[in-house]
Amino acid sequence: MAERVTAQMVAERAGVSQSAVSRVFTPGASASPRTAEKVRKAAAELGYRPNILARAMVSGRSRIIGLVVAYLENLFYPEVLERLSSALQAQGYHILVFLTSQTEKDADEIVEEVLAYQVDGIVLASVSLSSDLASRCQAAGVPVLLFNRSQDISGLNAVTSDNVGGGRKVGEFLLAGGHDRIGYIAGWEGASTQRDREAGFRQALDAAGRELFCRDVGDFDSERSFAAARRMFSRPESERPDAVFVAGDHMALIVMDVLRFELGLSVPGDVSVVGYDDVPSASWLAYQLTTVRQPADLMVEKSVTALLKAIERPDSAIPKHEVVGAELILRSSARLPEGWKR
Amino acid sequence: MAERVTAQMVAERAGVSQSAVSRVFTPGASASPRTAEKVRKAAAELGYRPNILARAMVSGRSRIIGLVVAYLENLFYPEVLERLSSALQAQGYHILVFLTSQTEKDADEIVEEVLAYQVDGIVLASVSLSSDLASRCQAAGVPVLLFNRSQDISGLNAVTSDNVGGGRKVGEFLLAGGHDRIGYIAGWEGASTQRDREAGFRQALDAAGRELFCRDVGDFDSERSFAAARRMFSRPESERPDAVFVAGDHMALIVMDVLRFELGLSVPGDVSVVGYDDVPSASWLAYQLTTVRQPADLMVEKSVTALLKAIERPDSAIPKHEVVGAELILRSSARLPEGWKR
DNA sequence: GTGAAAGCGCTAACAT
DNA sequence: ATGTTAGCGCTTTCAC
Numbered sequence: 001m002a003e004r005v006t007a008q009m010v011a012e013r014a015g016v017s018q019s020a021v022s023r024v025f026t027p028g029a030s031a032s033p034r035t036a037e038k039v040r041k042a043a044a045e046l047g048y049r050p051n052i053l054a055r056a057m058v059s060g061r062s063r064i065i066g067l068v069v070a071y072l073e074n075l076f077y078p079e080v081l082e083r084l085s086s087a088l089q090a091q092g093y094h095i096l097v098f099l100t101s102q103t104e105k106d107a108d109e110i111v112e113e114v115l116a117y118q119v120d121g122i123v124l125a126s127v128s129l130s131s132d133l134a135s136r137c138q139a140a141g142v143p144v145l146l147f148n149r150s151q152d153i154s155g156l157n158a159v160t161s162d163n164v165g166g167g168r169k170v171g172e173f174l175l176a177g178g179h180d181r182i183g184y185i186a187g188w189e190g191a192s193t194q195r196d197r198e199a200g201f202r203q204a205l206d207a208a209g210r211e212l213f214c215r216d217v218g219d220f221d222s223e224r225s226f227a228a229a230r231r232m233f234s235r236p237e238s239e240r241p242d243a244v245f246v247a248g249d250h251m252a253l254i255v256m257d258v259l260r261f262e263l264g265l266s267v268p269g270d271v272s273v274v275g276y277d278d279v280p281s282a283s284w285l286a287y288q289l290t291t292v293r294q295p296a297d298l299m300v301e302k303s304v305t306a307l308l309k310a311i312e313r314p315d316s317a318i319p320k321h322e323v324v325g326a327e328l329i330l331r332s333s334a335r336l337p338e339g340w341k342r
Numbered sequence: 343m344a345e346r347v348t349a350q351m352v353a354e355r356a357g358v359s360q361s362a363v364s365r366v367f368t369p370g371a372s373a374s375p376r377t378a379e380k381v382r383k384a385a386a387e388l389g390y391r392p393n394i395l396a397r398a399m400v401s402g403r404s405r406i407i408g409l410v411v412a413y414l415e416n417l418f419y420p421e422v423l424e425r426l427s428s429a430l431q432a433q434g435y436h437i438l439v440f441l442t443s444q445t446e447k448d449a450d451e452i453v454e455e456v457l458a459y460q461v462d463g464i465v466l467a468s469v470s471l472s473s474d475l476a477s478r479c480q481a482a483g484v485p486v487l488l489f490n491r492s493q494d495i496s497g498l499n500a501v502t503s504d505n506v507g508g509g510r511k512v513g514e515f516l517l518a519g520g521h522d523r524i525g526y527i528a529g530w531e532g533a534s535t536q537r538d539r540e541a542g543f544r545q546a547l548d549a550a551g552r553e554l555f556c557r558d559v560g561d562f563d564s565e566r567s568f569a570a571a572r573r574m575f576s577r578p579e580s581e582r583p584d585a586v587f588v589a590g591d592h593m594a595l596i597v598m599d600v601l602r603f604e605l606g607l608s609v610p611g612d613v614s615v616v617g618y619d620d621v622p623s624a625s626w627l628a629y630q631l632t633t634v635r636q637p638a639d640l641m642v643e644k645s646v647t648a649l650l651k652a653i654e655r656p657d658s659a660i661p662k663h664e665v666v667g668a669e670l671i672l673r674s675s676a677r678l679p680e681g682w683k684r
Numbered sequence: 685g686t687g688a689a690a691g692c693g694c695t696a697a698c699a700t
Numbered sequence: 701a702t703g704t705t706a707g708c709g710c711t712t713t714c715a716c
Contacts, residue, residue, distance in 0.1 A: 004482065018693090019695080023702085026695075029696095030702090047478055049457060050694075053404060053460045053693085054399055057395055057694070060708080072420045075417075075420075078419075079414070094459070095438070098431070099431060115391060116392065117436070253626070257627035260627070262627070284595070284596075285604070286628040346708095346709085361710095365711090374686085393709050393710065399710070399711090400712075
C-alpha cells in the first residue's frame, strides 16, 4: 500500500542516476534536454513528486511558514489567512497553522512547537512573544514577523496599521460630529493595537481639551463586548454616551446590535458608533459601520515581502516595524459632521 | 547563526549516545530514569527539540494534515478551520493549508502538491477530487476525507450534514407557513451540498403537489448572490416569491440585505428568508436568520475520528460517508407557521 | 538499558 | 552533463 515513489525508482526506470533525477526537479540545475525528457516521462508514469521533507532536511529550507493565530472569531483574520496563504503559495511556501490563546506563556510553548517543524519563518498574528523566545528564534535563524501587533523586541519584524493615527482620526471625527459624551470600549488590554488605538483616540480628545465620558472593556470577545455595551448604555440619556468608539469591528457590530435591538436606541440617531478594522461585515447594509480600514491586502503584501526577504537574504534584512496607513471609512453608523462627505 | 540544536549535541553534553537522546524523546521507548534525567537537563539547557521533519523521514509519519479549502469567504469555514485545527492539535497533528478554487483540475494539482509534503492525511473542504487522484492518494497510503462534500468514489471518507433532509425540512416549513410563491437561490451547481439541499427541498414541494415559483443561482458567491436577489425580487408583488430558500447562509444574509435595504421589502413581512449552515452571523440580532444548522463541532469531531483512525490503523478503517443531523433553527427571518414554536 | 550502525529520500559537492 | 559519495537529524534494529 504505502507505495511511496522515490527518485531512485524513477532513476531506474529512466536509466539514469538518482542525482540526475534530483537535478531535473531542481530549478537551476544542469541536465541535458534528453535526460530531462526521459526522467520526466518516467516520473509521470510513476506519479513521482520530490519529497519536500527530504529536500528540507538537506537544504535546510522546508518552504513552510508557521502561522500562530489567536482567534479566528475576529473576522479580520480569516481574510488575512486567505490572503497570506495565497501570496505565500504563489512563492512556493505553505502555511502550517497553530492556534493559541493570547497569554504569553502559551504562545511561547506554541512557538517552540513551530520551531520543531523547521519552518522557514513564523508569522505571529495578534500574538506576542517573550524576548527569550524571540532570541531563540533568532539563534535558530528563523525570522519572526508580528502581524497586527508590535513589540519592543529587537530582531522582530512587525507590520501594523497606524493604530495611533487611526484612533486619532476617530477622535477628531467624533469631535467634529459635535458629540457631547464620548465613550470608548476597549479591546484586550494586553494588545498593542488596543493600547495604540486608545492612545490616539485620547490624543485627539486631549488636543480639544475634552475628556472621555466613559470607558469599558470588551476584550475583543463577543460575550464581553455584549456585556460592556449593556453596562454602558442601560441608563438614562444624560448618563450614557451619544457616541462610542469601539476598538474593533467585531465588537462594534455587537454593540450596534445591543443598541438597536436590545435597548431600542437608534444608530446613529441616539448614538454614533465607530469601529476599527473594516471587516467584510462592516459594510453589510444592515450595519454600514463607520470604521477605520486596516488594509489587509497591503499589510499582507508588506508581511510577505519582509518575511521572504529575511528568509532568502538573512544578512541584508534588517528587521523593522512597517506601519501602513489607516483610513477612516465613513458610513451611516455615525453622524456625519457638517461639511464632511461620505 | 542558524545554530540548530541536534540530538547529537545533547548527547555529547549529557555524556550519552545519540540514540539514548532519541529514546528519551520517543514515547514508549526504554530509558533508565537516570539517563532520562541527564538528557532532559542537557536538552533544556540547549533548548533542544526533536526535528519533526527528520523524525517524519524515518518514521513515515509527518504529523501534518493537509487541508485544502476553496473559500474562506463563506463564514462556515473559518469556524471549521478553527475547530479542526484545535482538535488535531490536541492529538499532536497540525494543519498545512492549501487554497484553491473549486474547479477539479486545479484541485487535482493542489492535492499532488499536498502529497509532496508527505502529509499523513488530507481533508478536502468543499473541494472535489478526480477519481484518478483519489486512487493515487490511496496508493500512497494517504487517507482522504471530504468535508461538507460527498462523491461517489470508493476509498474516500466523507462527512456531511443531512443536506437532503435539511432541504426537505425547509420545504415543509415554508409550506406550513402558508407561502404561495416559493423561490430558491442555488449555490454552485457543481457542489454536492447544493444538489442535495435542492433535491430535498423539491421533494417536500413535490410531496405537497407544489412547484417552485422561481429559481436563480448565487453560486455561493457574494456578488452573484447580490445579483440573483435583485433579479428575483425587483418585480411586482405577484411576480416575486413571498418566501425564498437560499442554499447557504452567506448568500442568505446578502439576500436579506438586498430585500430590506435595496428594495425596501420587509423580512419576513413581505418575504420569508431561510438559509443553510447557521454561520455565526446568522444569529446576529440584525438578521435573526432562520436556517438549517450544520453542526460544525460534530462534523469536525467525526472527521477527526475518521481520519485519525484511517491514519493510525490503516487496515481496520473502512472509508465511509458519515451524515450528521441537520436541525432547522427557527428565528425571525421567516414567518412562523401556526402552531410552531421557536 | 544502551551504543553502534543502517538508512529514510533527497541535495550538493566532487570527480569524471 | 552526469555518476559517485557524503551527509541532513532522526528512529530503529541489532548486539551487548
